Amino acid sequence: MYAIITTGGKQYKVAKGDVFDVEKLDAQPGDEVKLDVLMLNDGKKVLVDADALAKKKVTCKVVDQHKGEKQIVFKFQKRKRHSVKKGHRQNLTRLEVCSMPRITSTAKKAASTEAAAE
Structure with a gap:
């Protein structure tokens, strides 16, 4: 069983x-x-209906706040004696998934009635 979640774009x-x-x-x-x-996705059924999923949330526990690996940004212009080396470390949050929503029979019925109406 897995879910596709969204956060931070x-x-x-x-x-x-x-x-x-x-x-x-x-x-x-x-x-x-x-x-x-x-x-x-629970292995047998897949739920992608936006209305049914609007009520469902994945609960995660915050483990810690930390910085990611350093990313090097190097700019160079040949024959001009110009080079700039900078670094960046992104602030990150580490999460652990505690609970997942289940696909209920009402969601299956709603999906089947919508399919029948089309």
Whole structure:
């Protein structure tokens, strides 16, 4: 069972117990955050209906706040004796997935009635 979630303008594929890094969130270690779900898959059924997924959230626990690896930015202009070396470290939040929503029978019925109406 996995879900596709969105945060910080990016999408992540997560399952229960996964630990992953996202762009910095305003939360302290130990806090719980609820993230929006774009798709649910339980191995047999896939749920992508936006109306049914609007109510579902993935609950994650904040493990820590840290900085990512250093990214080197090097600019060079030949024959002009010009070079600039800069670095950047992105602030990140490490999350652990605590609970995942389930695909309920009402969501299946709603999806089947919409398919029949079309």
